[in-house]
Amino acid sequence: NKVWSDCSVHLLLLIKNLFGLFFFFFSLFFLQDLWILNEKNMMEMYLLSIILASILIIPFALKTFCPYLWVDILYCKDLLRILVKFVSRRRRRPLFFVLDRFLEQTAAHPDKLFIVFENEGYSYKYTDTRSNKTANALQSHPGYKVGDTVALFMGNEPAFMFTWLALAKLGSPVALLNHNIRNKSLLHCFNCCRAKVLIAAPELKEAVEDVLPTLTEQGVAVLLMTKHCDTPGIESFSDKVDEASDSPLPQSLRSHITFKSPAVYIYTSGTTGLPKAAVVSQNRLLTALAVLSSNGVTASDVIYLNLPLYHTAGFIIGFIGSIETGSTIILKRKFSASQFWDDCRKNSVTVVQYIGEVMRYLCSTPRRENDKDHKVRLAIGNGVRAEIWREFLNRFGNIQVKEFYASTEGNVGFVNYAGKVGAIGRVNILHQALFPYTLIKYNTERDEPVRGANGLCVESSKGLLVSKITDIAPFVGYAQNEEQTERKRIRNVLKMGDLYFNSGDLMRIDHDNFIYFQDRVGDTFRWKGENVATTEVSDILTINDCLKEANVYGVQVPGHEGRIGMAAITVNEGAQFDGSKIYNHVVNYLPSYARPRFIRIQNAVEVTGTFKQMKGKLVEDSFDPGRIQDPLYILDDHEKSYIQLTAEVYRSIISGNIKL
Template identity: 65%
Template sequence: MCCLSPPARNMFATSAILAAALVAPLLLLLRIFWPYFWKDVRLAANLLRVLLTFAARRRRKPAYLVLDRFLEQAARHADRPFVVFEGATYSYRDADRQSNRIANALRSRCALTQGRTAALFLGNEPAFLFAWLALAKLGCAAALLNCNIRSKSLLHCFGCCGAKVLIAAAELADAVGEIKTSLEREGVTVLVLTRECNTPGFVSFLGDVENASEAPVPRSLRSEVTFRSPAVYIYTSGTTGLPKAAVVNNTRLLAALAVLSSNGVTAEDSVYLNLPLYHTAGFFIGFIGSIEIGSTIILRRKFSASQFWDDCRRHNVTVVQYIGEILRYLCNSPKKDNDKDHKVRLAIGNGLRADVWKEFLNRFGDIEIREFYASTEGNIGFMNDTGKIGAIGRTNFLHKLFPYALIKYDTEVDAPVRDSSGLCIEVGRGETGLLVSKITDIAPFEGYARNKEQTEKKKVCDVSKKGDVYFNSGDLMRIDEDNFIYFQDRVGDTFRWKGENVATTEVSDILTMMEFVEEANVYGVQVPGHEGKIGMAAITIKEDEEPDWESMFSHISSYLPAYAHPRFIRIQNSVEVTATFKQMKVKLVEAGFNPSMVCDPLFFLNDKAKTYIPMTEDIYNSIVSGTIKL
């Protein structure tokens, strides 16, 4: 029963009406002038929660690391499924015990101790996750080797991290065998996850693991590990040369715990992980992100367009990871009546083209797309939590703590444009500029292992004032009037194909190993309907030599992963260079692989014939129309 008198009730009602009359216009103004107000509020709340959690963990003694979060989940939710793989389900308890066995076996077999590094040469399988947890329990860093690399690249990548132990999958033993002599010379112990290995000197490690104790690994074995200690080495092509080992320390990895939780993913979700675990996206988001919230990982060896949605239905998947190419493949797959019959509510990833974004939503239903931008070694990131199609993110208050700039960049001379005082010039709204982010104590750039030269090359000095130092992302961006950020292109000598960065210098080095090749200028060209750029090379032939295209095919197949194969080769009389002897690429890129625009002899890589064949108008038209799949 109301205790207010009639006059008081009338006054209260009048006040409520007046308040509503004032609030309605205010909400209308917010909708007009600040359309993303409530999303910005939600984002601010999420970021504040993440920062407070991160700060609290950083203050804990002893150091609280990602492994500690996993151990908490294993203790609290031991029976909860952690990873589902090819019909087998492993709980958090199973993962804890199996990683204990691997850790104890490593101690017995090769006396791995804290501060050392071991390399993982494994594909997407539970053993990858368990082995990383085992190394973390021993206080060791893990070098995540790309399982597609071979020969010179494999040896180089292994050498970057300073490891003396290599853990390889059984199916990759032959690849390791190609560099066996070099590994033996360096005293490297090769452990193959099989019960029997026919390669002399390699250890059949699976039996050791099966016979090892599952007793917990004492914390004292990792007591000297700090936040600054390397946690993983992840390889990136960067701008030039062979792959580089980006150093990811424990602070960076601890921050990565929040990537799924900050996007509303909970323990009730199942996360579909088909991206490579040796890459940042699969490792940080799918694996580390799931540890924070205790969700279930549905793990696949590799992406399959034909199996994607069937997997999602079978395992009640609610969250998927992507790179732009994956969603494009799904959109290009045959349409089915049950395309919208699934429980996926969130897709998180990067590299999604606007047209594919629209088509994906129209075809597969109301799925929230969280496009983001980040790089393995970079010190800044952006997230698009508004659903704005085409944008990689939006600036927010947090970027006051992580200053960045878009600066004018001369792609011909491959350097920033500077004013009369020697400082960089920021571009205006709507203009394209190179993204650089300030290197500070809270936004460090750890650089590349054993590669000081390339580490320094990624720094830009004197950006906004003399003496400052920024990280060069190598990416061209633009920002619109609503603070949305759009990726435009990459600069330097790297292009991206099939979700992988390809360093042109590395491919060029491989091509010039052929006896008939004098010089090779490698670059990426756009293919209609495809994300990224595909490899092409302009080469010169040595005097009195003739091209041997079958040998060329065999050579690149031995030294390069498939995504780095130059699909088109153009023969020139000489390679054009700039005044500073840098190879000219702009005109070559513009001409592409269209026979009507290229006057030089042009060849196409035919996988079925295992050779290069002359490029024709018919082949060109078949590629453009999609009849020939690349």
């Protein structure tokens, strides 16, 4: 790098002098007939030529040797602006929270559309009024007291947003439950945040009834967003909301809240066990508000929100982000590739959200003549591969893609502000100063960082992303799970006694200082935009009486983002593998994205000397019948069973004729 730097300096000096001589002789050519040049004039002219050449060469030099300097400067300006906005809001009294920003937007433009859902529009004023009614109805319920944690078990619908705002007005933390979870997982997620009330959507009534006996024993108030419910132990709630007062809630109800108070619990699957409730504090949401004000979205934008509201992306980027900017949300129950662009055209959408899978699904739809006929100018999200990114732009037009990296519980994030295809961000000096982070060498086989003779981690341009835990970048951890919280902390990284957050993500930095996501470490893989904890899936599989052991891992499939679930299992002695029985078991216990698509039957599950299940060779073998002698099965939803995976079926999957 030093040699290259020295050569660059000499080259610039040479070019500058050549430019200077050019201007000098150019001037002589036009002035020679005037016969007014003397030695002093010539020296002044030469110096002037050198100065002019220096000025003209600066843009050329910067573009050649510092091509990202201008975008770096603009990004640093944004960072400083974010910091100033955050600090100014932190100093406001009474304390300023996300709810207060919503109330500001409502006062500024009460009649503006805030949410459009299934051809119905809801203004900021209506949203405010409906949330007041919801809050007043809940405050009157004997099973609730102000400040209690409430769990929301709902899909994407306006009632989700109305209810969250209502609970914010009551000073209650909210647990955002994944509406795909059932039974054991549902109870676990509900209990780990110590919720006192469960508010559920009508379509999830059966899922609630499955766990109702346990909830009743715990004295939980169960409310269903419907006008009538005949199930004992579940009360209708929509009718109470309709009848409640719409009077504003006094600010005194929220006087107990501090910046450290939990605002929401968002569930994430970690390396082991059941989903964990990441604590998102009021301070973190306030930080998100300041950051989202610089993402390029304005009050005139219309945002298409089709990602789940229980997810960080849907809730914070889509919902909370729109509160910050005062935008209009086009809310969709779930993502549909076939309806995506028609919805955008119909509603004059200007901003869309994505995860990697969304981009791929859109690019996989049949081409149409009007693919570029839309008003979308900005796509915000993460997880898109470089080749899909390029295909998306080629097919759907000049859309600015703003790729970012962040995690629900993490204390560092990146934004690809330079627009480099494939990168998640750019290493920046100011960013590094505010949020210290580094990449360290990681032994994926031993599942631990590589340490030097001094006991410290070894920095690398390719390795595990870790970020220092500071007052500016705290790590709050997981509710009621100190063990898992501690697992995400890593000590003695760059010096003895320091403390860092373990992201669990492998990254690399290139020679231009762009950073790229590589893979997840540990026992978690990502499929359909969801993190899947292999230990949780393994535990579910082995409670079936015909299975003895299950080693769960993710395998890659050509043309698909992430890794799909596969399980190497052993069958109990005297038992037979029953494809239909296992199918019914996983459907009853696991959401669709976590169900193992492939099963490999082994005589024994391989383990290490410390009894850790070995996955490396299994991942390498994938689901190829040509290299696996063990029996292989594939989940078939049509047959409602696991059926034998043949070479023909395998070829159809690899060729893309069979979609997973």
